[in-house]
Amino acid sequence: MLTTSHRRRLARVVAAVAVSALVLTACGSAGDTAAGQSGRVTLAGAYGEVTVPVTDQKIWALDPSTATELLQVGVRPTHSGRFTHQGDAAFEARHDLLAKEGVTLVEPGKLELVVQARPALIIGAQSLSSDELVEELKKIAPVFVVKGSVTWKETLSQLGRATGHDKQAEAIIKHLGQRTAAVRADLDKAGYTGETVSLMSACGAGSFCAYGSGRSAGPLLAELGFTRPAAHGQDRSGTEYGYTMVSEEKLGDLVAPIVFVLTGSVQYGAPDPLGNPLFKVGDAKVGKVDFGAWYGASSFDVPWILADIRAVLLGDGEITGRKGGSAYFDELKKAAA
Template sequence: MRQILLLVALCTAALLPKQGAAQSFPVEIDHIYGSARIEARPERVVSLSFIGHDFLLSLGVVPVALRKWYGPHAFGVWPWAQEALGSGTPVVMQGEIDIEAIAALEPDLIVGQWSGMTRREYALLSQIAPTVAPAPGAGDYSISWQQMLLRLGEATGHATTAQSIIARLDQRLADLRAAHPEWQGATGIMVWAGTTGAYTGHDIRGKFLGDLGFVIPPAIQQRSSLDLAYFKVPDEDLSPIDADVLIWLDSGASVDRLNRLPLRRFMRANLEGREIYSDLMLSAALSHSSPLSISYALDRLVPLLEQAMDGDPATEVTSSRTAGILTGGPADDS
């Protein structure tokens, strides 16, 4: 009997997917400029994406070089990804893509989703190492976090890990949608407070709201395209961003501007207390929308969304009140 049970167990194990099984190479990944053929699991990855290093770190891949976006943190890595960086010391690049500097790093893979890479830059980079440019049909900055992670997982030999991360986060998002039916189909928008710049449903921030069940206001979505995931709303007409919930993203210096913004006091989002102020850290987490930053963002944002969407204008959105962003009534003239 014991031998029979052991045989059954062995047969069952053989039928189950092998978690963490080695991924076979070569792999080919299509992109807007053609296809990248990666012959073997890469050891020296250069990330040209403004947010891609977050995704690589979530897969356990520490790039030899990364492109810093913004922020005061070492190596351009924000706190939610510091543990994944560990003792890694990647070369930090900033600004334009430097072909010669990248060649000197001797990479065996270059990844450039969310990078603004031009065709000419791709032609030069692909002579150095296999280069993964933005995905077909997604635009430079319009890829979803799930698709971006899957592509990086396949390119680096961590496809199974990528799928597991996506399944876990997608389940958390599904649970949040189920727990908040009032969010489903409500309009929501993220707006950069420094310029009143709205992010559309093609942008990673708009997609994040979509994952929670919100929809982009029609006036914004009608103006968007794969090549226009963000555009400035004129201060004299804020109606396109007057959504059921309005999230102001800030770099830490726009509170005074918001309180002086013409016509903001007449917006329904303001009068009904449906504005959420997102400070530097939360704004950065939402702007990266990586597997490592999403959990942090949800922990902080969900309680604020619940306050904004409870149907009671008297309920204060704590982040907005703490920052001095006046909601739930006309702003002072002082």
């Protein structure tokens, strides 16, 4: 629900949008004139099917995840909304990359800035912010918002189709498929085939999150031959935001032979779950990993997660930090070239 202050800001922006619409009518639609256009495409988005111009020019990315995916397939958005959370290595790595690539980072939800930029296309991932702002964004330019429950492969494929860089997107998908197969072969040799993996985190004082089989991590674990515990829906995909809340008295249900504990902004200052006496992991294999990557839903997160799995289960390398993101970005960009 929009707050009163938000409604007032939207009212101011509507006036700006009206003026912008007059300018666009006189000059021709940005979507109709943008360089790189090659027709229109219909995509299944977060709010139903939408038909948008196919263009790789003058794109406004609603979030850094979308902006990074676009850069990987060879499309440079003019702007990207910032992440609002802090303390997550993958989020900070994306900010670093976007700044290096010359993408202007702005505070999310600043509709006045979107109007001023006159984008040909607005693209982003579904979020609470996009749920609130999508109707206002449509008054500025064509909008495509990726549905929150789709896989990273479908996300990348849709971004490729929307920008005319579908071949580059498919090349990344193929590359990551080969990379995943190589990691699985090593895990199989080490005897991990069929092992059960739990993904969890603290989610504030006295609350915990169990992560399902969606986002990027869930399908990737399945491809690697792991199973997921049924407790609290970790074996299910397609949940609205990819997780379920767990009370402290049920914390023991989240223990499995392999446990990855997601750390960072998701904790909201709560203590490390590994220090809770109800979370007795015993001789389980345990890794503390970055929330920003493991809760991600994009191709950028895949090599990050694969590297963490190798580090925890195979003793190969270290848990990825902020600086490691640059290497994964370069790898995927090279695969698409």
